[in-house]
Amino acid sequence: MTLMAEPSATGRFGEFGGRFVPETLVPACQELEEAFREAWADPSFRAEYQAILRDYAGRPSIITECHNLGRQLGIRLVLKREDLNHTGSHKINNVLGQTLLAKRMGKKRIVAETGAGQHGVASATAAALMGLECKVYMGAVDVERQALNVFRMRLLGSEVEAVESGSRTLKDAVNEAMRDWVATVESTHYCLGSVMGPHPYPWMVREFHRVIGDEAREQMHAAYGADPDVVVACVGGGSNAMGIFSGFVDTDARLVGVEPAGGAAVGRGVPGVVHGMRSYLMQDEYGQVQEAHSISAGLDYPGVGPEHSYLASIGRAEYPAVTDAEVIEGFQLLARTEGIIPALECAHALAWISREAPNMQGQTVLMNLSGRGDKDVAQMMEILG
Amino acid sequence: MSTAVAYGRMEQSFRDKRSAGRKLLVPYITGGLPGWEDALRAAVAAGADAIEIGIPFSDPVMDGPVIQQASQLALDAGATPVSILDQARALDVDVPLAVMCYYNTVHHAGHHRFAEQLVAAGICAAIVPDLPLEESGPWCEAADASDVETVMLAAPTAPDDRLPRVCARARGFVYSVGLLGVTGERSALAATATALARRLKAVTDVPVLVGVGVSNAEQAREAVQVADGVVQGASVVRRLLEGGADAVGEYVAEVRAAIDG
Numbered sequence: 159m160t161l162m163a164e165p166s167a168t169g170r171f172g173e174f175g176g177r178f179v180p181e182t183l184v185p186a187c188q189e190l191e192e193a194f195r196e197a198w199a200d201p202s203f204r205a206e207y208q209a210i211l212r213d214y215a216g217r218p219s220i221i222t223e224c225h226n227l228g229r230q231l232g233i234r235l236v237l238k239r240e241d242l243n244h245t246g247s248h249k250i251n252n253v254l255g256q257t258l259l260a261k262r263m264g265k266k267r268i269v270a271e272t273g274a275g276q277h278g279v280a281s282a283t284a285a286a287l288m289g290l291e292c293k294v295y296m297g298a299v300d301v302e303r304q305a306l307n308v309f310r311m312r313l314l315g316s317e318v319e320a321v322e323s324g325s326r327t328l329k330d331a332v333n334e335a336m337r338d339w340v341a342t343v344e345s346t347h348y349c350l351g352s353v354m355g356p357h358p359y360p361w362m363v364r365e366f367h368r369v370i371g372d373e374a375r376e377q378m379h380a381a382y383g384a385d386p387d388v389v390v391a392c393v394g395g396g397s398n399a400m401g402i403f404s405g406f407v408d409t410d411a412r413l414v415g416v417e418p419a420g421g422a423a424v425g426r427g428v429p430g431v432v433h434g435m436r437s438y439l440m441q442d443e444y445g446q447v448q449e450a451h452s453i454s455a456g457l458d459y460p461g462v463g464p465e466h467s468y469l470a471s472i473g474r475a476e477y478p479a480v481t482d483a484e485v486i487e488g489f490q491l492l493a494r495t496e497g498i499i500p501a502l503e504c505a506h507a508l509a510w511i512s513r514e515a516p517n518m519q520g521q522t523v524l525m526n527l528s529g530r531g532d533k534d535v536a537q538m539m540e541i542l543g
Numbered sequence: 544m545s546t547a548v549a550y551g552r553m554e555q556s557f558r559d560k561r562s563a564g565r566k567l568l569v570p571y572i573t574g575g576l577p578g579w580e581d582a583l584r585a586a587v588a589a590g591a592d593a594i595e596i597g598i599p600f601s602d603p604v605m606d607g608p609v610i611q612q613a614s615q616l617a618l619d620a621g622a623t624p625v626s627i628l629d630q631a632r633a634l635d636v637d638v639p640l641a642v643m644c645y646y647n648t649v650h651h652a653g654h655h656r657f658a659e660q661l662v663a664a665g666i667c668a669a670i671v672p673d674l675p676l677e678e679s680g681p682w683c684e685a686a687d688a689s690d691v692e693t694v695m696l697a698a699p700t701a702p703d704d705r706l707p708r709v710c711a712r713a714r715g716f717v718y719s720v721g722l723l724g725v726t727g728e729r730s731a732l733a734a735t736a737t738a739l740a741r742r743l744k745a746v747t748d749v750p751v752l753v754g755v756g757v758s759n760a761e762q763a764r765e766a767v768q769v770a771d772g773v774v775q776g777a778s779v780v781r782r783l784l785e786g787g788a789d790a791v792g793e794y795v796a797e798v799r800a801a802i803d804g
Contacts, residue, residue, distance in 0.1 A: 168677065176678055178646055180605050181709070182698035182720060184675045323611055324601065336604045341724035343700060431647045431673075432602055444623045445651025446601040 161407045161474060162364070162400075162465070169357020172471060174464035177356040179434045183336075186343045191358040193263050198365060203262070207255055211369065214287065215243050215250045218373045221381065221524075227495040231515035236386065237498070237527040238374045238402060247501065247529030248370060248398045249280035253349060255366035257284040260347035267291040267342065268349040271335040273300055273328035273394065274456035274503065275307025276529055277351030282316035284349075292316040295334040297327035300455045307533055325449035327458045328394070332433050352395025353463035356434030360463050364400040371405020374524060385409040386524035392416050392506040393424070393477065394457035396466045398528035403475065411524075413475035415466060416510040418485070421450030423462040424470045424477035430461075437464040453482040453541075454502035454534075484509035486541060489531065501529030502537070551692035552667045553593055553639035553715040557750040557771070560592060566802040567716075567752060567772025568763070570779045570795055571595040571643065573613040575622020580630060582783045585792030587636045590799035595670065595774060596631060598624050598644035605672040605755075607727030609777040613784060624648050628664035641668035641694065641715065646682075649674075654685035661691050668692035668715040676709055683712060694718050697743055699735040710747035717749050719770060721756040727777045728758035732765050740770040760801035767802045 169175045169191075177187055197203040211217040219239045228235040240248035253270075260268055268290050272278030278294040285292030294311055298320040301308055311318050324330040332355075339348040353360045353367075378386055389406045391399035393415035403413050417425055423438045430439030432447050440448040440460035450460045469475035480488075488508035493499045500508060507525050511518075531538075550558060557567055570586045572579050574596045583594050599614035599622055606614065624644070631640060642661065649657045649671060661669060669691055674682060676695065686693045692714035697706055699720060710717055721736035722729070736753050743751045753766040754774030763773045775798060782790040 177675065178673050178678055179675060180672050180698070180720075181675050181696045182700050182723060184677070184698070185700045185702060185705075324615075329602065333602050333604050337607070337725045340605070341722075343723060429650075431650050433604075434673075436650075439647075441647070441651065444625070445647045446618065447647070448601075 162404050165357065165361050169361070171465045171468035174437050174467040175357060175360060176436050177434060178431050178436065179356045180340060182340050183343060187356050187358070189263070193259060194358055194362045197259055197262060203258070207258055210254050210258070211251065215254060217243070217369065219243055221374060221377045224496045227492065230495060231512060232519045233515055234522040235511065236378070236522065236524045238370060238524060240370060240398065240526060240528045241501065241530035245280045245283050246532065247276040247280065248367060248401060249277045249351060250283070251369055251401070252351065252363050252366040252397060253277070253280040253284045256347065256349045257288045257290060260290065260349070261288055263347065265345060265347040267346045269293050269295065269335050269338045269346055270349045270351060271328065271331035272296050272351065273331065273458055274454065275300070275304040275311070275533060276456060278318070279307050279310050281349050282311040282314035285316060286314045293338065294318045295321050295331040295338070297321050297325070297331050299326040300328065303537055304455055304533060306536065327449070328455065329447065329460055336433070352397040353400045353465060354395040354433060354435055354461060360435065360465055363397055364404060364465065367397055367401025368404045370398070370401035370526065371403060374402060375405040378524060382522060385411050387521035388412045388414060388518060388523045390414045390416065390507045390511055390523060391526040391528065392457060392503045393462060393466060394421065394459045394503065396463040398526050400463060400465060402526040407474065413469065414510065415475055415477045416506045417477055417479045418450070418452035418454065418457045418506060419479040419481045420452045421457055421459060422479040423460060424466060425479050429467070432461060435464045437467045438462055453485055454506070456501070456503040457506065478510055480506050480509040480513070484513065488512060489538065498527070499531035499535070500527055501531050502534045504528055551690060551714055553641065553692050554750065556639055557592065557716055561750055561771050566767040567592045567750060568795070568799055568802060569593045569595055569752060569772065569774045571597055571774060571776035572783065573597040573599060573610065573617050573780055574627035574631070575599055575617035575620060576613050576783060577620055578783065578787055580634060581788035582791040583634065584636060585788040586779070586795045587638055589792045589795035591638060591795055592772065593639040593641060595641045595643050596627065598627055598642050598648055600645040600648060603645060605725055607725040607777060609781050610726050613780045624652065628660055628666070631666060632664045639667045640665060641670055642666055643670040643672065646671050646674045649682055654682050658685045658689035658691045662689050668694055670694040670718060672696055676712060679712065696720055697739065699723055699739045706742060707746045710743065710749055713749050716752045717743055717747060718774065719743050719751050719753045721753050724756065726755050728781070729756045732757065732762040736766055737769045740766065744769065760798045763798045764801040764804070773802070
């Protein structure tokens, strides 16, 4: 079987995925699947999407070799610079794809969930560009720790609602966005921000991020004449990892998705069903979903995209975890050695690379730098004093 | 050989009552909420035809603020699916009992094990609001094997060709979702409530009950002009939260009178 191709007719990657949604949403998921399938096969939609990625988001994003840090760690470290996209992260790829699709489907309004605010900002940006109404749900805890992004979204004309239920973080923002969608499904598209949720989202969002891996592969070949030995990305829901993995899943490269220790859904290895999908899920002995705890709002998610669960279950990708303390180190390391401030999410990948470097001497390591750290500077200022 | 269908306990009871001209009333009560067993008995005494026991879940995406709050209070009080089923076993009421639970509760316990736990607790039916028709196979198979009736939900968004397939898989009753949205009280019964009930009545003889957004006695009376009965969720739970078992009993009696009248 070809890896990272289309899921089965029921939206399965192996035993993961599916469409576990209330009856009210089934027709909308079916309609979305049909619309995406048709658009993705339509050269004019592809051309429109590629043009907007180029002329608005600033693609292709470059790759940057980290000579200083690479020398220090004894590896060749190359970054895929998704932090340089418009709005500062990879999230814009998916959002531009989904909003183009929403318009094609005749929807007037989008709703989105956000953790760190990157997907919310990207959604608000695309909504402004395309003339769509936009409402973003964000956990109340995250609203506090990412105040700047909240202001950005409002500046872009979106409504932001602080979600006070449950753990008041990303998972609760997803719940609230789904509740909104259940009530407004006829006029509204749910612009889900990761490779998660009910079919077709995990597949569709991965396809919208495939450009990361496709570009990186070409760039690596042009620069070094070979595939990397290791491809690394951080994983919350897992969209940036899926994007870069998709370019290398058919190579010999080792694929590594780094989870936060306090949100290690794959690491715990227990499947569950929430937010429309069957996937690995942090839960207690009765199946109550547990709260993730991580220094980075964007990775504070107790689940993971179903295709990651599948890649883990067949051993094609590995999912180690790093602690908040290691992440703080990684964050400062890149800033000091390379003059690049990474998003806290990406600092997870750096933390793993620096820990694992002794076992990768002389190897070429490609890391997806999926977002820039400007949004995290206030938080880090408090932590580092 | 007779070809008579053997209905489950809840469906047989509902069909008998419908034949006798009675409209069906199913209050929802959040299991594990302090005082829930007294409230349940009060609802039965006031004329409920069955009770839907909510098993609280951490992420109830089909529920609005009132039932979310009740679920959280129950979880905070230490309620688990096992503790609620243990308490249900001791209830000793003479109407059929159903559980309303999210699919991860079932999935985590295991389909067959969960079905057997329900049977052991004297529960005859299950409503799983995030398990649509296409994903319902493994659970329904286990439920059928244990004679647990699986109530299917039908939504206003369903195209005509979907409704007969949903009804064909429904046991106990068909839960006709009253509006586009989550559970909670509204100032008026949505037009979708009676419209969907009418569409369902045209394609099935399984009892059709309207739930979600049926918020008071008057709206219940309106709904049963078309449907065989109503499920009352947030309006019951709010009274339990605010006034305890007595308030639940009074309210159920009021709705009973309205739909009997």
